[in-house]
Amino acid sequence: MQLTLEFGGGLELLCDSVKVHNVHVDLQNGAEKLTMKDLLSWVHTNLIKERPEMFMKGDSVRPGVLVLVNDCDWELSGQLDTTLEEKDVVVFISTLHGG
Amino acid sequence: MEKEDSKSKKAGGRLCCICNQRRAALKRPKTLEQICRECFYEVFEEEIHQVIVENQLFKPGERIAIGASGGKDSTVLAYVLSELNRRHNYSLDLFLLSIDEGITGYRDDSLETVKRNEIQYGLPLKIVSYKDLYGWTMDEIVRVIGLKNNCTFCGVFRRQALDRGASLLKVDKIATGHNADDIAETVLLNILRGDIARLSRCTSITTGEDGPIPRCKPFKYTYEKEIVMYAYFKRLDYFSTECIYSPNAYRGFAREFIKDLERIRPRAILDIIKSGENFRISTSTKMPEQGNCERCGYISSQKSCKACVLLEGLNRGLPKLGIGRSRGHNNDGRKDGKQINGTSIESKQCGTLDF
Ligand SMILES: [Zn+2]
Ligand SMILES: [Zn+2]
Ligand SMILES: [Zn+2]
Numbered sequence: 012m013q014l015t016l017e018f019g020g021g022l023e024l025l026c027d028s029v030k031v032h033n034v035h036v037d038l039q040n041g042a043e044k045l046t047m048k049d050l051l052s053w054v055h056t057n058l059i060k061e062r063p064e065m066f067m068k069g070d071s072v073r074p075g076v077l078v079l080v081n082d083c084d085w086e087l088s089g090q091l092d093t094t095l096e097e098k099d100v101v102v103f104i105s106t107l108h109g110g
Numbered sequence: 111m112e113k114e115d116s117k118s119k120k121a122g123g124r125l126c127c128i129c130n131q132r133r134a135a136l137k138r139p140k141t142l143e144q145i146c147r148e149c150f151y152e153v154f155e156e157e158i159h160q161v162i163v164e165n166q167l168f169k170p171g172e173r174i175a176i177g178a179s180g181g182k183d184s185t186v187l188a189y190v191l192s193e194l195n196r197r198h199n200y201s202l203d204l205f206l207l208s209i210d211e212g213i214t215g216y217r218d219d220s221l222e223t224v225k226r227n228e229i230q231y232g233l234p235l236k237i238v239s240y241k242d243l244y245g246w247t248m249d250e251i252v253r254v255i256g257l258k259n260n261c262t263f264c265g266v267f268r269r270q271a272l273d274r275g276a277s278l279l280k281v282d283k284i285a286t287g288h289n290a291d292d293i294a295e296t297v298l299l300n301i302l303r304g305d306i307a308r309l310s311r312c313t314s315i316t317t318g319e320d321g322p323i324p325r326c327k328p329f330k331y332t333y334e335k336e337i338v339m340y341a342y343f344k345r346l347d348y349f350s351t352e353c354i355y356s357p358n359a360y361r362g363f364a365r366e367f368i369k370d371l372e373r374i375r376p377r378a379i380l381d382i383i384k385s386g387e388n389f390r391i392s393t394s395t396k397m398p399e400q401g402n403c404e405r406c407g408y409i410s411s412q413k414s415c416k417a418c419v420l421l422e423g424l425n426r427g428l429p430k431l432g433i434g435r436s437r438g439h440n441n442d443g444r445k446d447g448k449q450i451n452g453t454s455i456e457s458k459q460c461g462t463l464d465f
Binding site: 019020021073074075077079082083084086087102104105106107 | 124133134135136137144182291334335337338339342343350365366369370372373
């Protein structure tokens with residue numbers, strides 16, 4: 012599945028200072044859909060190069076990290092249970108850096 | 111078009127609960143309402159307008175400096191204040207005021223952002239530097255004192271630098287970008303430290319009315335989440351890199367706690383502020399008396415202000431002077447005041463807009 016991932020608010024520093032990543036994420040064996048939960052663990056493994064604790068806490072994002080799926084707050088689409096589709100755009104923004 | 115359809119399907123086809131027409135784009139932490147972008151802009155801006163009006167933050171004709179760090183809060187503040195000033199005829203003269211601490215690779219980059227904001231929002235910009243005011247850049251200070259106490263210097267110097275910049279601009283007031291999350295965090299920190307003097311002050315929307323230049327916080331009730339969402343949707347240009355001189359660990363812990371609480375119950379942030387507001391200080395708690403620094407005239411509860419003490423240490427090659435609960439120095443017998451000063455100053459975080 013082709014996805015566009017965007018990191019902002021300082022989170023880009025955790026992945027080689029690259030803000031926009033066009034990625035291909037495969038479904039897990041036997042899985043029918045890709046959820047945000049799956050994507051987060053994929054990002055953790057494949058994109059985050061340093062200080063993962065700035066991005067994740069438990070199996071979700073760290074509180075204070077905003078997530079938007081196709082420019083819509085993920086709190087409206089079920090957070091970790093949000094189902095992703097081909098060509099979706101997922102944005103992660105940290106609110107924790109500087110004022 | 112197909113894209114549009116799949117998008118709305120994902121959000122459960124939820125419509126904005128205000129206009130009932132457009133697709134909801136975010137959940138407001140304050141009210142848990144699901145609202146669209148357009149309605150969000152409107153409630154966000156109008157709530158800030160209401161706070162400004164109800165608390166009489168500004169008077170017509172005033173000159174106002176916006177403490178501008180290039181970060182999200184002050185960038186959104188500059189944008190929203192200039193909008194509201196036009197829309198509601200505040201008749202304010204707005205300025206951007208920035209501090210150049212002299213931190214290579216951090217402040218010089220964020221100042222570039224402020225310089226772009228100057229053009230984007232058409233607001234005159236004034237930059238005052240530590241080097242000009244104190245003869246030292248933060249880089250030079252860190253070279254002398256190391257990384258352990260640098261935030262003491264940063265916090266003390268920045269606070270004064272902002273006042274001095276404001277008097278150069280001849281403004282009537284300074285507006286800072288402190289948001290509801292920041293204030294809740296500060297309430298908590300002051301409780302954890304038993305810093306009663308600051309606890310009672312930190313929730314005030316306007317402070318320093320007895321001093322030379324009052325400061326106000328138009329974002330006192332504005333959630334950080336909404337500020338960042340607003341900046342994102344409006345594509346506002348802000349800078350977001352951590353200060354390279356390590357942030358305060360204790361403050362970081364408090365922030366994390368606030369964010370954890372917010373996830374479980376977003377109202378918690380406003381409730382902590384309310385708790386802070388409703389604390390009553392018993393008359394037996396001695397509050398430090400305010401006077402003026404004998405050397406530079408800056409407001410101070412001691413003979414010399416904290417900046418002058420720190421500066422003297424630097425210039426005499428005794429950089430530890432004035433850090434922490436200094437004893438024997440600056441001793442004029444007002445123990446309570448000194449302790450409050452000595453401990454609270456260390457809390458000032460480096461690199462954020464914590465003026
Ligand atoms: Zn609406
Ligand atoms: Zn002084
Ligand atoms: Zn600092």
